[in-house]
Amino acid sequence: MKKITRFLKVGxxxxxxxxxxxGCGFPGLNSSSQDTVRIATQNTTEQQIMAYMIxxxxxxxxxxxxxxxxxxGSGSVSFQALxxxxxxxxxxxxxxxxxxxxxxxxxxxxxxxxxxKVRKIFQEKYHMxxxxxxxxxxTYAFMVTGKLARKENLKTVSDLKNLAPKMTVGADQxxxxxxxxxxxxxxxxxxxxxxxxxxxxxxxxxxxxxxGKMNAVLGYSTDGRIKSYDLKVLKDNKQFFxxxxxxPLATDKVLKEHPELKKVLLKxxxxxxLTTMQTLNAKVDNDLIEPxxxxxxxxxxxxxxxxxxxx
Amino acid sequence: MExxxxxxxxxxxxxxxxxxxxxxxxxxxxxxxxxxVFAAIVGIPLGILIARHSKLxxxxxxxxxxxxTVPSLAMLSIIMLGLGLGVNTVIAxxxxxxxxxxxxxxxxxxxxxxxxILDSGKGMGMTRFQMLYMVELPLSMSVIMAGIRNALVxxxxxxxxxxxxxxxxxxxxxIRGTNATNGGAIILAGALPTALMAIISxxxxxxxxxxxxxxxxxxxxxx
Numbered sequence: 124m125k126k127i128t129r130f131l132k133v134g135x136x137x138x139x140x141x142x143x144x145x146g147c148g149f150p151g152l153n154s155s156s157q158d159t160v161r162i163a164t165q166n167t168t169e170q171q172i173m174a175y176m177i178x179x180x181x182x183x184x185x186x187x188x189x190x191x192x193x194x195x196g197s198g199s200v201s202f203q204a205l206x207x208x209x210x211x212x213x214x215x216x217x218x219x220x221x222x223x224x225x226x227x228x229x230x231x232x233x234x235x236x237x238x239x240k241v242r243k244i245f246q247e248k249y250h251m252x253x254x255x256x257x258x259x260x261x262t263y264a265f266m267v268t269g270k271l272a273r274k275e276n277l278k279t280v281s282d283l284k285n286l287a288p289k290m291t292v293g294a295d296q297x298x299x300x301x302x303x304x305x306x307x308x309x310x311x312x313x314x315x316x317x318x319x320x321x322x323x324x325x326x327x328x329x330x331x332x333x334x335g336k337m338n339a340v341l342g343y344s345t346d347g348r349i350k351s352y353d354l355k356v357l358k359d360n361k362q363f364f365x366x367x368x369x370x371p372l373a374t375d376k377v378l379k380e381h382p383e384l385k386k387v388l389l390k391x392x393x394x395x396x397l398t399t400m401q402t403l404n405a406k407v408d409n410d411l412i413e414p415x416x417x418x419x420x421x422x423x424x425x426x427x428x429x430x431x432x433x434x
Numbered sequence: 435m436e437x438x439x440x441x442x443x444x445x446x447x448x449x450x451x452x453x454x455x456x457x458x459x460x461x462x463x464x465x466x467x468x469x470x471v472f473a474a475i476v477g478i479p480l481g482i483l484i485a486r487h488s489k490l491x492x493x494x495x496x497x498x499x500x501x502x503t504v505p506s507l508a509m510l511s512i513i514m515l516g517l518g519l520g521v522n523t524v525i526a527x528x529x530x531x532x533x534x535x536x537x538x539x540x541x542x543x544x545x546x547x548x549x550x551i552l553d554s555g556k557g558m559g560m561t562r563f564q565m566l567y568m569v570e571l572p573l574s575m576s577v578i579m580a581g582i583r584n585a586l587v588x589x590x591x592x593x594x595x596x597x598x599x600x601x602x603x604x605x606x607x608x609i610r611g612t613n614a615t616n617g618g619a620i621i622l623a624g625a626l627p628t629a630l631m632a633i634i635s636x637x638x639x640x641x642x643x644x645x646x647x648x649x650x651x652x653x654x655x656x657x
Contacts, residue, residue, distance in 0.1 A: 149468050152521050161520065166610075190520070190602075192600030193600050193606055194606065209520060210519065407614075
């Protein structure tokens with residue numbers, strides 16, 4: 124009997140000590156302590172650069188610590204992370220994607236209407252605050268090689284009209300069959316068809332057009348490879364593709380606990396243009412520099428660390 | 435960048451992102467260490483317990499064996515359901531995988547202590563606590579250390595996949611390399627430090643294990 128109580132005592136001691144140890148967070152890892160802000164980010168270059176920017180700014184301007192929840196697979200996964208209280212901030216949300224994929228609604232042409240609608244749903248249904256855009260929008264864009272653009276003097280999508288019957292085009296496989304702003308909608312608005320449209324994996328289209336396997340491709344407008352492969356983005360002169368404005372999203376819970384975060388998240392509002400984002404993306408995708416280093420360099424160059432806010 | 439070969443790219447990568455690699459290295463190592471330390475805190479007393487009560491040993495080692503057979507990615511996902519995304523999930527996974535080598539080695543270390551030595555200890559009037567601290571633990575320390583060494587090398591490997599639940603570490607660099615267009619150098623920049631970490635910690639703990647071996651100590655005294 125005495126033996127049993129002794130083992131019980133040891134067992135309880137072990138249980139309690141591991142419990143206490145796991146509850147207080149791990150030194151050096153910024154895991155679960157109260158003053159740590161968790162930033163969810165996806166596996167794309169753009170997302171990681173912006174996440175590190177937010178993280179650096181929070182650490183500089185406030186007394187809070189940050190930790191990144193990196194490499195999430197999609198916008199809905201990082202949204203789920205916020206919803207389940209696994210994260211506090213989602214680094215980059217695209218308003219159009221949120222409206223169509225997360226809320227399951229039809230796409231709206233006007234970006235400002237989309238933003239208003241998305242902000243309202245996030246606020247009312249999920250108690251999250253959708254911040255104003257960083258200043259860049261990611262959207263589908265037709266691109267050709269710079270060489271072809273110069274030779275045929277291509278500037279807008281409409282300029283493709285005469286060449287289109289002889290052109291092979293690679294496009295995101297989701298886009299090709301999509302209703303509304305898909306290929307069918309495109310032919311109706313622009314009034315011409317390509318010879319053939321190949322559905323492709325989005326990450327492969329840039330090298331496909333660069334190597335000449337495709338005459339033109341439909342890719343993301345912010346991709347860094349546009350710059351490094353010398354591709355020409357054709358202007359969407361009939362405004363067929365809705366721009367997906369990029370903004371941060373934060374839970375109301377974390378904004379209530381740490382009201383100073385709001386100021387920090389507004390600091391980057393409108394500060395990052397499409398060309399800036401392309402340049403930053405290119406540094407990562409082409410020049411082998413880590414998103415974290417690129418983010419820090421950008422903030423240093425633009426004097427974000429000079430002010431004495433908070434510290 | 436295209437005109438450089440992979441190793442030149444690798445050198446370029448390290449020269450520009452050295453600090454980042456270092457922070458991820460640090461993070462990776464800490465995650466692994468925390469998991470193993472918790473496993474040692476739980477595993478060593480459990481190993482001692484089952485060495486005293488051999489009836490329990492089959493069950494406890496059986497359970498630890500079952501845990502070991504679950505694929506690590508599956509384990510990570512199962513624990514994620516409970517603990518959510520982030521570093522805690524990875525530490526819990528490392529903890530579970532580190533349990534078996536530590537429990538098993540503690541158990542066999544305690545078992546291997548010669549019964550006659552225990553008897554002489556008893557004859558000298560040692561209490562059970564004294565026997566454990568002065569006889570059994572010192573004699574089995576090198577075997578226990580071998581278990582911790584196994585566990586740590588295992589842990590470093592598991593932490594690398596922790597990137598899938600957003601825990602960070604060197605796995606982040608590897609994954610980024612697989613997403614990049616010409617990511618060969620980036621993959622190496624993540625994989626080489628991971629391998630290096632495993633090799634170095636194996637060597638260091640191996641050295642420690644030898645130092646703790648009573649035979650080694652004895653040989654040194656007789657020199």
